[in-house]
Amino acid sequence: MAEERTGLVVLEIDECRRLLADAVIGRVAFQAYGSLELLPVNVAVDPDGTVVFRTDESSVLTQAGGQAAVFETDGFDRVTQTGWSVCVRGATREITAGDDPAAGRLLDMSVIPWAPGQRDRWFAIAPDQITGRRIPVVRGAEMGWIPGVVS
């Protein structure tokens, strides 16, 4: 459905989930040490919308555990010639095999970290809210839309 006031198309939840299912990269926003962090990460997204990412001990990303976070991913759909953006908001937790009933499933997901090396800390953002919007081609072209992810 198009938002009359702004012309942006608000995406239905099913379409958000479909776009999320293919996401391999995006950005995670959270607060750490009183500062806003907004970092590109590689992810895998569970069919229920849970966003899984990996990191290591030295990364500020480990500070996302226990915090409210937003995952954003966007791109350009060549078929419909539209730009889109989807956000997942929710609490972030570290996935620990012992006491997380979803751990088996989530730790089995294929998350390929951007940088090689040890990436043995796994985190999940539980999807409290999933929102998305699409920007029609004419408007996108007029406005110089390029997707954040170059493929």
Next chain:
Amino acid sequence: MENSLADTGSDTIEQQRMVMTIAELPVDECWRRLAQAPAGRLCFVEAGEPMVLPVNHAVDGHRLVIRTARETTLHRIAVGRSVAYEADALTPVTREGWSVVVRGLIEELTDDDELARARQLGLHPWASGLRDHFLVVQPWAVTGRQIEMRLVDDGGERDG
């Protein structure tokens, strides 16, 4: 700097080695990249939780300009706040790319001369409707990094 990309390592491909290098970008280069990227993501805290809004932007000197309308979430919530603004170009297949983050205070332009100048930036917001307000991010920190993969012909040892 510590973050998801700040790492080095290598992948072995036959007798050659793919070496990932991560370089901090100089501030001027960060601004040059931002000027090339028309879009990014504005992040701020609302009711204790982070919010992310994808928007397009223009660069005017060493500040970011965003055009909006008074009734938008962006105008209603973000003005006067500390924000982080991120723009990037990332290629998942080759794992190359760059990311720049600007931290600063977001303010509305009210000075007539400043507004006239902002209107010359060719900034067309994605959402249509009246967009007669210009916001600027006055930066206090700009950081960026470039991630590259290079093939090195020195055998197959891993150093990651």
